[in-house]
Amino acid sequence: MLPSLYNxxxxxxxxxxxxxxxxxxxxxxxxxxxxxLGEKCSVDVKRRHxxxxxxxxxxxxxxDLITSVHESETRELDSDxxxxxxxxxxxxxxxxxNDKFALFSNYQQNVHHETDADISREGFRRFLCGSPLxxxxxxxxxxxxxxxxxxxxxxxRLIAMxxxxxxxxAVSGVYFLYHSDFEKWSFGKLSALREAALxxxxxxxxxxxxxxxxxxxxxxxxxxxKPQHVLDYYSWEWDVLDDEMRALMDRWKYASMSxxxxxxxxxxxxxxxxxxxxxxxGSLSNDNNTPAEPDHHSPDEEDNDDDDTTRHPTxxxxxxxxxxxxxxxxxxxxxxxxxxxxxxxxSMKLRLSGRAGSNVHEMxxxxxxxxxxxxxxxxxxxxxxxxxxxxxxxxAGSVVLDFSRG
Numbered sequence: 386m387l388p389s390l391y392n393x394x395x396x397x398x399x400x401x402x403x404x405x406x407x408x409x410x411x412x413x414x415x416x417x418x419x420x421x422l423g424e425k426c427s428v429d430v431k432r433r434h435x436x437x438x439x440x441x442x443x444x445x446x447x448x449d450l451i452t453s454v455h456e457s458e459t460r461e462l463d464s465d466x467x468x469x470x471x472x473x474x475x476x477x478x479x480x481x482x483n484d485k486f487a488l489f490s491n492y493q494q495n496v497h498h499e500t501d502a503d504i505s506r507e508g509f510r511r512f513l514c515g516s517p518l519x520x521x522x523x524x525x526x527x528x529x530x531x532x533x534x535x536x537x538x539x540x541x542r543l544i545a546m547x548x549x550x551x552x553x554x555a556v557s558g559v560y561f562l563y564h565s566d567f568e569k570w571s572f573g574k575l576s577a578l579r580e581a582a583l584x585x586x587x588x589x590x591x592x593x594x595x596x597x598x599x600x601x602x603x604x605x606x607x608x609x610x611k612p613q614h615v616l617d618y619y620s621w622e623w624d625v626l627d628d629e630m631r632a633l634m635d636r637w638k639y640a641s642m643s644x645x646x647x648x649x650x651x652x653x654x655x656x657x658x659x660x661x662x663x664x665x666x667g668s669l670s671n672d673n674n675t676p677a678e679p680d681h682h683s684p685d686e687e688d689n690d691d692d693d694t695t696r697h698p699t700x701x702x703x704x705x706x707x708x709x710x711x712x713x714x715x716x717x718x719x720x721x722x723x724x725x726x727x728x729x730x731x732s733m734k735l736r737l738s739g740r741a742g743s744n745v746h747e748m749x750x751x752x753x754x755x756x757x758x759x760x761x762x763x764x765x766x767x768x769x770x771x772x773x774x775x776x777x778x779x780x781a782g783s784v785v786l787d788f789s790r791g
Contacts, residue, residue: 395634396616397597397626398555401585403612404592406448406578410609413571414453414578420570421457421539423469433463454582471540474579476549479532481506481514484543489513492562513548513560519783523553528587535579537563537572545572547580553777555591556584577610597626599634617643709760710771719774721759727778730759730769734785745785 406414419427455461459471489509493499513534520531530551537545545563549556558580563572577594584592597615598604607613608631614623615630620643624630633640711721719727731749748754748769757764762771773781 395597395599395640397594397607397613398616398623399581399592399594399610399613401581401590401592404450404581404585405611406450407609407611410574410578411448411453413574417570417575418453418457421468421470421472426462426466426468429466430462433466450578450582451586454579473538475536475538476529476533477536478520479514479516479534479548481510485509485514485534485536485546488543488546488564489562491564495565495568496562516550518550519780526588528589532559535583545576547576549580549583551589554589555593556580556587556589557593558595573606581610599631599640617641619643707762709762709767711760711774719777724759724770724774728773728781730766730773733769733773733781736785736787 422430457468457472459468459473462468486506486509490501490504493504494501516532518530518532520529520533522528523530528551530553533549533551535547535549536543543564544567545561547561548559550559551557558577561573561576563576581592584590594607594610594613596604597607597613599608608626611626613626615626616622617624619641622643624642630640630642633642633645710718711724724730731747731754733748734745735748735751736745748766751765753764754766757766759766759770761767769786772786776784
């Protein structure tokens with residue numbers, strides 16, 4: 386069962402070509418750039434690169450995200466300009482260093498109010514370092530893939546860090562931390578703009594800010610980055626996270642725009658002649674003139690109006706169907722034909738004991754391997770097929786599945 390049915394956790398995404406920074410987000414970025422450059426350097430930049438009235442007018446009416454996020458970086462300035470501070474932002478391997486741990490410790494203590502006893506180097510390593518996502522360059526366009534730390538350094542000091550998973554089509558924000566000395570600079574906004582710019586600059590298409598929890602006030606800030614789309618777990622469609630969707634989230638524990646559209650259509654169909662609304666199962670109101678939650682918003686019931694439960698199953702129907710992931714038609718998961726065309730399941734690697742080296746085998750060497758099928762979740766082949774379909778051909782061809790751990 387998907388957790389979002391119970392605690393209003395929604396998967397949201399920004400298509401970066403459509404992203405529009407809000408006024409306060411732009412102001413935060415400009416304020417930081419002025420701080421880094423200093424007054425003298427800012428004047429020198431304007432003197433060396435004067436803008437016409439038309440350019441100034443265009444600049445006031447538009448916002449170049451990529452140019453703005455790099456504006457105060459030292460490497461983007463003319464070599465003879467002297468900014469007040471040296472500011473650098475770089476993608477680095479997600480490996481452990483002492484300065485990263487010191488930053489993490491400061492952040493956890495000042496933002497999450499943890500004590501020294503709650504914070505450990507090993508915990509930091511497990512949490513934010515050494516992800517299993519392999520770092521490499523995309524074969525098609527050379528953009529980086531895998532897990533990285535995007536490190537912000539001011540005058541050589543690590544002051545903030547984003548933990549990012551760079552996926553074939555998306556930049557996924559895992560975690561962000563900053564030093565308490567820089568709390569007033571709205572680094573949460575700065576990091577989101579920079580990560581969206583990274584997605585736009587490197588052509589990743591999408592920017593994931595993590596799950597959106599409408600009922601949690603601390604998480605609602607994610608909805609300030611627009612236009613953002615939320616995944617409907619009933620229809621597997623993306624709907625705009627707008628005022629209408631927020632109002633739906635305010636009313637229901639689990640909000641589905643596709644279910645809401647069906648509910649409204651049903652209410653119209655059942656309206657008595659003459660246009661006077663009656664009390665029916667599809668009514669939009671009850672005696673108190675407050676919205677009545679339709680039955681199919683409940684996580685314990687299925688959306689019976691949808692006959693195509695194989696191609697677009699409800700989450701509950703999917704969990705009860707006992708079908709393979711390859712048969713459910715889930716977005717982002719390879720179909721059976723795609724799997725067979727792109728992944729050689731027989732040659733996928735596994736480890737049968739805790740010792741490395743000679744204990745790595747191919748799947749075809751398992752005695753019961755051919756007894757199962759790709760679409761039988763109860764068989765080893767079916768489970769391996771589901772894994773390969775979920776992670777894709779590139780990952781499936783390079784990983785070693787460890788069967789030695791209970």
